[in-house]
Amino acid sequence: MSRRSVLRYLSHPQVLIDPDVPVPDWGLNDEGSARVATLCVTVGNGALAGTKSVFSSPERKALETARPLADALGCPLSLAPDSYENDRSATGYLPGPEFEALADAFFANPETSVKGWERALDAQTRITTSIADMTATAPKGDILIVGHGAVGTLLYCARAGFPISRAHDQGLGGGGNYITFDRVTGVPFGGWRPIESLVSDSVTGQ
Numbered sequence: 587m588s589r590r591s592v593l594r595y596l597s598h599p600q601v602l603i604d605p606d607v608p609v610p611d612w613g614l615n616d617e618g619s620a621r622v623a624t625l626c627v628t629v630g631n632g633a634l635a636g637t638k639s640v641f642s643s644p645e646r647k648a649l650e651t652a653r654p655l656a657d658a659l660g661c662p663l664s665l666a667p668d669s670y671e672n673d674r675s676a677t678g679y680l681p682g683p684e685f686e687a688l689a690d691a692f693f694a695n696p697e698t699s700v701k702g703w704e705r706a707l708d709a710q711t712r713i714t715t716s717i718a719d720m721t722a723t724a725p726k727g728d729i730l731i732v733g734h735g736a737v738g739t740l741l742y743c744a745r746a747g748f749p750i751s752r753a754h755d756q757g758l759g760g761g762g763n764y765i766t767f768d769r770v771t772g773v774p775f776g777g778w779r780p781i782e783s784l785v786s787d788s789v790t791g792q
Contacts, residue, residue, distance in 0.1 A: 591636070591769040593721060593729040595738050596781060598651040599762030605679045610645045610670065621762050622651050625781055626658035632785040637661060638727030641720050643669045643734060652732035659730075668716040671734035672709040676702025689736070693752035706750050710740035717741060721769060729769060735761050738778075745772045754778075 599618035614622065629635065640661045642652035656663035672692065680688065688700055696706035713733075720731060739755045742765050748754060756763045756778040763778040 591726065591728050592775075593717070593731065593767045593769045593772075594634070594637075594764050594784075595717070595731050595733060595741060595767070596651070596764040597733060597735045597738050597756060597761040597778075598645075598647040599781070600760035601647045603679075609674065609679060613646050614650045618647075618760070618762065619650070621781060622654055625784060626654050628785045629655065629658045634659060634728070634730065634784055636728040637730045639664065639724040640730045640732070641666045641669070641724075642732045643671070645670055645734070648732045648734065652730075655730065655732070661730075664720075666716050666720055666731065666733075668712050669720075669731065669733050669737070672706070672736045672740075673704035690752060692736070693739075693750060693755070696750040706740060709737055710744055710750065713737040713741050714744050721772075735763070738765060741765075742774055742777065746774050 598614065599621045600615050601612045601618060602615040604612060625634075629637075634655075637659050638661060640652055640656040640659065641664045642648045644665055644667055652663055674688075677688070688703065691700045692703055692706050696710070699705050717731065721729065735756045739752070740750060742748075742754055743750050745767060746754075754777060762781050764781055764784065765778055766775045767773065768775070
């Protein structure tokens with residue numbers, strides 16, 4: 587019996603941090619680009635082989651991840667305008683420790699705007715609506731959506747039935763992880779896993 591189609595939400599890998607450039611305009615650094623290139627070589631033999639559509643957040647780092655993958659898969663790339671990362675433009679770039687403290691507060695206080703950031707509750711509603719729209723319009727088969735860590739975690743919490751919590755975040759390391767969901771029910775098969783796991787397939791499509 588063939589398995590049901592899945593939706594994979596993939597966070598972009600490591601970026602080139604530049605305090606003088608708006609965060610949505612950051613691109614991948616050498617390590618992030620290399621991880622994407624390695625994945626592109628294996629897509630035909632691994633878990634992504636059944637992918638029929640690829641969507642991307644409008645942010646540069648997501649597009650630099652999604653475009654090569656879509657090309658390698660022979661799929662069209664569609665833009666999902668409302669799937670951007672949580673809006674942090676009120677503060678812009680923040681040094682590591684200060685950013686991590688605000689990220690903790692963002693998840694811990696989902697109904698509150700932390701230093702002017704988009705509320706976690708609003709970002710969760712936005713990403714879940716965006717994903718539902720993509721799922722409804724995509725052709726049959728597996729879907730790959732390239733986006734970001736925070737909203738990806740908010741999506742996971744919503745689909746898994748968990749309260750918003752950073753305990754379900756992808757953790758430190760710069761990104762480059764994915765979550766697999768049943769396309770029909772939306773139920774996740776588990777939490778974040780590194781993209782290197784996509785070189786193999788499984789019954790659950792993880």
